Amino acid sequence: MWNPLVERMAPDELRELQVRRFGRQLAYAYENSPFYRRKLDDAGIDPDGIERLADVRRVPTTDKAELRDAQTGDLFLYGDLLATDPGDVTEYHQTSGTTGQPVRQADSWRDWEWWGDCWATVLWAQGFRPDDRVFFPFSYNVFVAFWAAHYACERIGAEVVPGGNLSSAQRVVKIDDLDVTAFASTPTYALRLAEVAREEGIDPTDTAVSRIVCAGEPGASVPGTKARIESEWGADVYDHAGATETGAWGFSCTGEAVGLHMNEAQFLVEVLDEAGEPVSPGEIGEVVVTPLDRAAQPYIRFRLRDRVELADPEVCDCGRTYRFAVGGVLGRDDDLRKVNGVLLAPTAIEDTVRAVEYVADEFRVVIEAHPAKDIDQVRVIAERTPDAARDDRAIATALRAELKGATNLSCRIEVVPYEALDRFELKADRVTDTRDRHE
């Protein structure tokens, strides 16, 4: 373990430590961030009055929309969220802005070292060691993506190969030539790289890659997708959960359970029901995260909109006392769609598509009004694999039946030739909803 003292700490002690550090972070935010001073004053919160978890829950949560508002106008780049002197900022990153104006993220050097430590916890738990040679096939730009994982590898003592400005074909050739032992990517791109490797005449299972850490999408905890990446590469696949704002708050380990431990040394992770009360193990709730030691841009009780199923630490056999999210991030509130009264999680479709024989990795989902009837319909466009030994009709029938079982919806299936759909290099965008949203 990267930090065995905390990773094995008794849950009661751990909770006490978290509450103490939450109090310290809250007082810091109040003192230094005009945004939080205003917010806490408005809510009548005494920043020095945090003694137990019940006190934490009285503190208002922070929403993404508030961050955007705080950074709008001509104040300065980071708005009044900033809690340090602008001269102390050493890193600029921003969110992708898929759901609105991007949020700008300031980090000081101390914060950046903290990011590295969080990622070192993730990578060490997944078996990354100094003798690893780790490839980073992402575009090193304004998005935080795998930047902190790159630094964490150096911190662990592993060798880093920065594969930024290369084509996918050049990347797989490098992975092969350099005997790379591990790489980091989105689940979508791990599958894409395997596809490209085969096009280049490289069998991914013949490379030295034995470990892949995924981030950016829930795929590595979606059983069908995880299994498919593992068989494509002949490697173990690990998951991570994080956000530009909060950092890496969750990670899978080499233990048996599929899902994510919460990094309770660096974050207070709350899983809450709709009334804002903590859920019990076995129940699903929304993740609210407080990074416990941030300087430049602190976040108090940030609503991630991710949903997880909470479990006790014992569900995993690795010995960590950190609580667990079974099956990883189950979906984001933003992703869930209501179709004919049924709640549809795109990850359920992904899991099914990836588990059906002769269906390739890439797919699309279109949710639309039925052309004739007054109902919605879900159209799933799936590719046949190059070696498919069934006709399109048989593939569609099998996929339709599996999807009915998984989602309770009767989907329309279109089978298209292999590689008919565009591929993604970072996060995939597979779901289109053309319905009139006013209904």
Ligand SMILES: [Zn+2]
């Ligand atoms: Zn574990």
